[in-house]
Amino acid sequence: MVDVLLQFLAGFLFGQTVTGWQVKARARRTARAVAARRDAVFPGWVLGTRPYCRAGGGFLVVTPTALGFDADRGVPVTRRDIPIDRLVVRERRSARRDDHKQMPPGSEVLECLDGDDRILIACHKLEMPYVERMFRHA
Numbered sequence: 001m002v003d004v005l006l007q008f009l010a011g012f013l014f015g016q017t018v019t020g021w022q023v024k025a026r027a028r029r030t031a032r033a034v035a036a037r038r039d040a041v042f043p044g045w046v047l048g049t050r051p052y053c054r055a056g057g058g059f060l061v062v063t064p065t066a067l068g069f070d071a072d073r074g075v076p077v078t079r080r081d082i083p084i085d086r087l088v089v090r091e092r093r094s095a096r097r098d099d100h101k102q103m104p105p106g107s108e109v110l111e112c113l114d115g116d117d118r119i120l121i122a123c124h125k126l127e128m129p130y131v132e133r134m135f136r137h138a
Helices: 002-014 016-035 128-137
Strands: 040-047 058-062 067-070 088-094 107-114 117-124
Touching: 016 040, 016 117, 016 128, 040 067, 058 128, 088 128, 107 128, 117 128
Parallel strands: none
Antiparallel strands: 040 058, 040 117, 058 067, 088 107, 107 117
16 A cells, blocks of 8 residues: 555656656566566456457466466466467557557557457557567467
């Protein structure tokens, strides 16, 4: 609770500087985890009508062999694997307001097709290369 309050106060006093620093620090942790072949977990969205999608945000999980989505960080029981071998990537682009209203600035979207269904996989632009890499390995 104290850390949330301090984070709020720092954000209020220093604005986007703190947020930018936090995103860059998280991206460095993600890079280290991927390089060490450990699970990397970072905020993201998987939007669509398939069972592995969710209406709101959560966490993308990049493992050495799979891409997953977890509503609760660090709880593997709730993790849903994303069938990357079944998805066809149409484009990578910056997030638009009509994609999802809760996506923060700096988010990027992989627009994919699962059959005829449109699936959006989104995260911060500094972490999107790790998601894209999973599709190249599929």
